Amino acid sequence: MFRHRYSMPMFDMPKDDMPKPGMPSGALGLLILRVLQSGPMHGYAIAQRIHVLSSEVLDVEEGSLYPALQKILLKGWATAEWGISETNRKVRFYRLTPQGERQLENELRDYDRVTQAIQSVLRTA
Amino acid sequence: MEKLMEILRRLGYLFTRNSRRQELESEMDFHREMSERAGRPEVRRKFGNAERLKEQAREAWGWTWIDRLGQDLSYAARTLRRSPGFSLTAILVLAVGIGVNVTAFSLFNMMVLQFLPVRDPQSIVRLQRRSPDASTNTISYSSMIFYRDHANSLSAVMGTMGTGGQRFENDGQPVSASFITGNYFSELGTRPATGRLFDPALDDASGAPPVVVLSYAFWQRRFGGDPGIAGKVVHINGKPATVVGVTPYALASLGGAHPDLWLPLSQTPYFVEGSTALAPTSSSGPVEMWGRLAPGVSAKAAEGELRQLTDQLRKQYPKDVWENEYIRSDPGGHDQIMQPDMVLVMSAIGGLVFLILAVACANLGGLLLARGVAREHEIGIRVAIGAGRGRIFRQLFTESLLLSTLGSVAGLILGYVTLRITMANANAPLWMTATPDWRVIAFTFAVGLVAAALFGFAPAWQIARQRHRRTIVRQTLLAAQIAASSLLLIVAGLLVRAAQHALYASPGFGYEQVVAVDLGQGSHGYKPAEARSLLEQFRTRAQAIPGVTSVALTSMQPLGHIRVSTISNTINGHLVRIFPFSVTPEFFSTMRVPLLRGRNFLPGEEHAVIISDSLARKQWPGEDPLGKQDASGSGPGDVVVGIAANARLMDMEDGDTVQLYHAAKEADMTDLTVLVRTAGSPDGLTPALRALSQSLDPKLFPEVRLLKGEFNSATQSAANIAAVITALGFVAVILAGLGILGLVAYSVSQRTREIAIRLALGASRAQVLRAVLRQFSWPVLVGLAVGTGAAAFASQILRRLLYGVSNLDPLSYASAIAVLLAIFALAALLPARRALRLDVARALHQE
Numbered sequence: 001m002f003r004h005r006y007s008m009p010m011f012d013m014p015k016d017d018m019p020k021p022g023m024p025s026g027a028l029g030l031l032i033l034r035v036l037q038s039g040p041m042h043g044y045a046i047a048q049r050i051h052v053l054s055s056e057v058l059d060v061e062e063g064s065l066y067p068a069l070q071k072i073l074l075k076g077w078a079t080a081e082w083g084i085s086e087t088n089r090k091v092r093f094y095r096l097t098p099q100g101e102r103q104l105e106n107e108l109r110d111y112d113r114v115t116q117a118i119q120s121v122l123r124t125a
Numbered sequence: 126m127e128k129l130m131e132i133l134r135r136l137g138y139l140f141t142r143n144s145r146r147q148e149l150e151s152e153m154d155f156h157r158e159m160s161e162r163a164g165r166p167e168v169r170r171k172f173g174n175a176e177r178l179k180e181q182a183r184e185a186w187g188w189t190w191i192d193r194l195g196q197d198l199s200y201a202a203r204t205l206r207r208s209p210g211f212s213l214t215a216i217l218v219l220a221v222g223i224g225v226n227v228t229a230f231s232l233f234n235m236m237v238l239q240f241l242p243v244r245d246p247q248s249i250v251r252l253q254r255r256s257p258d259a260s261t262n263t264i265s266y267s268s269m270i271f272y273r274d275h276a277n278s279l280s281a282v283m284g285t286m287g288t289g290g291q292r293f294e295n296d297g298q299p300v301s302a303s304f305i306t307g308n309y310f311s312e313l314g315t316r317p318a319t320g321r322l323f324d325p326a327l328d329d330a331s332g333a334p335p336v337v338v339l340s341y342a343f344w345q346r347r348f349g350g351d352p353g354i355a356g357k358v359v360h361i362n363g364k365p366a367t368v369v370g371v372t373p374y375a376l377a378s379l380g381g382a383h384p385d386l387w388l389p390l391s392q393t394p395y396f397v398e399g400s401t402a403l404a405p406t407s408s409s410g411p412v413e414m415w416g417r418l419a420p421g422v423s424a425k426a427a428e429g430e431l432r433q434l435t436d437q438l439r440k441q442y443p444k445d446v447w448e449n450e451y452i453r454s455d456p457g458g459h460d461q462i463m464q465p466d467m468v469l470v471m472s473a474i475g476g477l478v479f480l481i482l483a484v485a486c487a488n489l490g491g492l493l494l495a496r497g498v499a500r501e502h503e504i505g506i507r508v509a510i511g512a513g514r515g516r517i518f519r520q521l522f523t524e525s526l527l528l529s530t531l532g533s534v535a536g537l538i539l540g541y542v543t544l545r546i547t548m549a550n551a552n553a554p555l556w557m558t559a560t561p562d563w564r565v566i567a568f569t570f571a572v573g574l575v576a577a578a579l580f581g582f583a584p585a586w587q588i589a590r591q592r593h594r595r596t597i598v599r600q601t602l603l604a605a606q607i608a609a610s611s612l613l614l615i616v617a618g619l620l621v622r623a624a625q626h627a628l629y630a631s632p633g634f635g636y637e638q639v640v641a642v643d644l645g646q647g648s649h650g651y652k653p654a655e656a657r658s659l660l661e662q663f664r665t666r667a668q669a670i671p672g673v674t675s676v677a678l679t680s681m682q683p684l685g686h687i688r689v690s691t692i693s694n695t696i697n698g699h700l701v702r703i704f705p706f707s708v709t710p711e712f713f714s715t716m717r718v719p720l721l722r723g724r725n726f727l728p729g730e731e732h733a734v735i736i737s738d739s740l741a742r743k744q745w746p747g748e749d750p751l752g753k754q755d756a757s758g759s760g761p762g763d764v765v766v767g768i769a770a771n772a773r774l775m776d777m778e779d780g781d782t783v784q785l786y787h788a789a790k791e792a793d794m795t796d797l798t799v800l801v802r803t804a805g806s807p808d809g810l811t812p813a814l815r816a817l818s819q820s821l822d823p824k825l826f827p828e829v830r831l832l833k834g835e836f837n838s839a840t841q842s843a844a845n846i847a848a849v850i851t852a853l854g855f856v857a858v859i860l861a862g863l864g865i866l867g868l869v870a871y872s873v874s875q876r877t878r879e880i881a882i883r884l885a886l887g888a889s890r891a892q893v894l895r896a897v898l899r900q901f902s903w904p905v906l907v908g909l910a911v912g913t914g915a916a917a918f919a920s921q922i923l924r925r926l927l928y929g930v931s932n933l934d935p936l937s938y939a940s941a942i943a944v945l946l947a948i949f950a951l952a953a954l955l956p957a958r959r960a961l962r963l964d965v966a967r968a969l970h971q972e
Binding site: 015042043044046062063065066067068069070071073074075076085089090091092099 | 127130131135138148150151152153155156157158159160162178179181182183185186556876
């Protein structure tokens with residue numbers, strides 16, 4: 001899912017619970033990292049942010065958000081620390097690590113290359 | 126580096142996963158609350174999935190399988206506890222199957238794999254002379270010293286020379302002694318029970334005072350464990366020597382040597398008067414050579430250096446060093462040095478014990494299948510509430526794993542007990558313990574895993590797919606049990622017959638009334654002419670003892686183990702092992718080996734040979750061998766003058782009995798053994814013969830052996846093997862019988878209704894019985910056929926190991942098959958009778 005070589009991420013989906021169309025799971029990691037770049041935030045805020053920024057096209061579900069966050073934590077791309085939410089509840093805030101920054105750059109570069117490649121196929125074929 | 130950090134983090138999650146789960150759950154609950162607050166209806170819709178979502182998130186950690194395994198295990202434990210009868214049976218069956226394998230492996234482990242408890246056993250090597258066509262396990266003292274002084278790849282060289290028959294004080298019984306180099310005990314790091322052991326500086330120096338070290342057992346037996354033994358002077362072969370110490374109780378020695386006395390090899394000429402053991406004569410000699418590899422040197426490298434030294438030695442003794450001779454090194458720090466011919470024996474034993482496991486597993490597989498039907502309801506419910514096949518398979522297999530683990534533990538205990546009993550009866554070295562080491566434990570659990578795969582896989586698959594009504598799997602399992610158990614029983618039958626053959630069939634010579642007397646004249650430095658006159662006097666005076674009917678001389682004592690020589694020749698395309706004897710003419714009448722044709726040796730005859738009937742038939746089939754020259758193994762100019770009957774003189778397990786007899790020459794005299802035949806029982810003759818030798822030369826202390834004792838020990842091993850295999854065979858057959866019993870009982874209980882209807886409609890009891898048993902007829906037939914075929918194949922291998930195993934021994938096969946059929950019939954009929962005694966009305970009402 002977060003393999004360094006970004007080979008057609010759209011088709012690399014977990015088997016048991018496929019996310020709804022419109023939210024390619026490979027892209028989810030990239031989006032999370034990108035959103036976290038603007039500062040630490042909790043899970044619900046990440047989902048909201050993606051929802052809003054995509055003009056409500058992309059809908060991040062719990063079923064894919066939390067597994068993706070667990071993986072990001074394991075990979076060491078982000079750390080989690082406890083904080084107080086705007087509703088005064090204890091909740092975990094995710095913060096991008098320098099490793100995560102690097103990963104984001106790599107993924108963005110790969111993503112650009114792939115989209116450009118796809119674009120050129122679409123234009124010329 | 127990043128990968129490593131990730132693994133560490135993952136491991137961290139494993140140990141903190143409970144608190145992590147709470148964190149994750151509270152986080153996800155928060156997410157849900159926020160969503161609900163934002164009024165997103167689809168969240169409420171998915172509320173039922175909350176637990177599943179949380180599980181999915183946790184799966185990212187990669188540890189859910191542990192939790193599932195825990196669930197499966199506790200479920201399996203509960204299931205097994207609920208049916209203790211089944212669980213106990215299964216564990217017992219497994220304990221037998223695994224225990225037999227554990228015992229066999231433990232023995233192998235103790236003898237071949239385990240290191241001796243000595244200093245740095247890994248670097249000890251056994252060094253033996255080899256060439257492409259010759260081999261010997263001993264070497265001359267001078268060659269050993271040569272290798273010791275010149276080999277840089279060896280940090281130490283040790284020499285041992287075992288002997289029997291030393292005289293201790295004036296005891297009637299001879300004691301055994303090992304002559305060893307002074308560095309032996311210090312190299313092995315042996316600590317004395319009392320006093321000191323040998324020290325090369327003190328005891329190997331020329332002119333060093335004579336010393337002896339007692340074995341612990343001898344110290345206890347002869348001296349009652351006298352704590353002040355060190356410093357006492359004792360007499361060995363009449364020579365005074367100071368006892369310096371006692372070896373420890375659980376002594377670990379090289380090559381499993383456990384003599385009564387340990388003496389310095391350098392003092393051999395003192396203790397054995399006239400001994401030529403140390404004389405720098407040739408490269409062949411009586412010393413066993415051991416080495417310790419220098420640090421960092423491989424055995425291969427040492428062999429390479431020793432080969433160069435052998436070439437230098439050849440320049441000194443051009444005649445005595447063989448063509449292409451080299452020194453072979455084998456790991457020496459074990460109880461047994463693994464030899465190539467042991468591999469075949471070991472794999473044969475391994476195959477047999479594995480068969481027991483296979484029978485046990487097939488048996489258990491049948492039980493599990495039958496049980497699967499009883500659990501149909503439970504499995505059905507679990508499938509109905511959404512358990513996948515994979516999940517059910519995993520759960521059932523976990524149950525099998527739990528069973529096999531319990532069976533392994535029971536098997537380990539059973540193996541331990543068997544081993545304790547075996548070791549107590551087999552005179553095992555005292556340092557050996559039956560306590561399983563890590564190898565045995567790992568082996569046990571590996572066997573348990575294999576067993577679980579064998580008995581659990583097929584049933585779990587069948588049940589998970591809910592196709593357990595198919596009988597084919599059960600029938601196959603039954604056929605496998607019958608095949609394996611019939612193979613074992615037939616092989617057992619063959620071995621019992623072989624043992625009987627060895628025990629009761631005539632070996633071709635008379636041994637009951639013969640005493641062998643080894644005067645040891647050669648080791649006391651007798652020259653041939655002196656030896657001849659000694660033997661001549663001994664013969665005349667022995668013949669005068671009342672009850673003695675004849676006296677003969679031979680170079681090899683029948684059934685003996687020392688000074689045995691063989692010639693391996695190819696005769697008409699077959700490799701044949703020939704035993705060359707040098708004998709006096711009285712040999713044939715004394716040993717009761719009849720001369721079939723031709724004549725005996727004439728006095729003083731030089732170029733005459735007598736050959737055994739089998740050698741005649743092998744070399745000149747259909748021809749008259751009398752008068753022919755070039756009998757295989759004979760010298761140039763030797764003419765065949767007689768044909769002797771076949772006799773298994775040297776090897777009870779030798780079916781070929783190829784012998785070549787020369788008339789004993791002057792040069793042979795130093796090595797001849799006296800054979801004395803008596804009219805009555807030879808038991809009381811020993812003291813008279815010993816006294817006779819003493820009166821001729823007081824320094825001699827002869828070895829006197831009754832041939833019937835040698836015969837018994839030679840046949841004992843065959844009898845022991847047969848007994849063990851028979852026990853294994855019966856274990857297998859009883860397991861298979863129980864398997865049949867269970868399957869028939871199960872099948873009858875399944876078909877109660879059908880049987881009742883048949884009976885109600887007027888079927889005869891015999892017809893019903895046939896209907897019930899029909900499904901078992903082909904597995905029995907196929908199983909028997911496969912088992913018999915495999916036994917025929919196995920007997921081919923066994924024939925190479927044991928004399929008297931015949932290829933197609935109809936009696937063994939027939940009796941084994943008859944026993945099997947009887948047991949199987951009994952096992953099938955006992956439960957089938959229930960079907961016949963059925964109360965038809967009640968059976969039909971019940972359903």
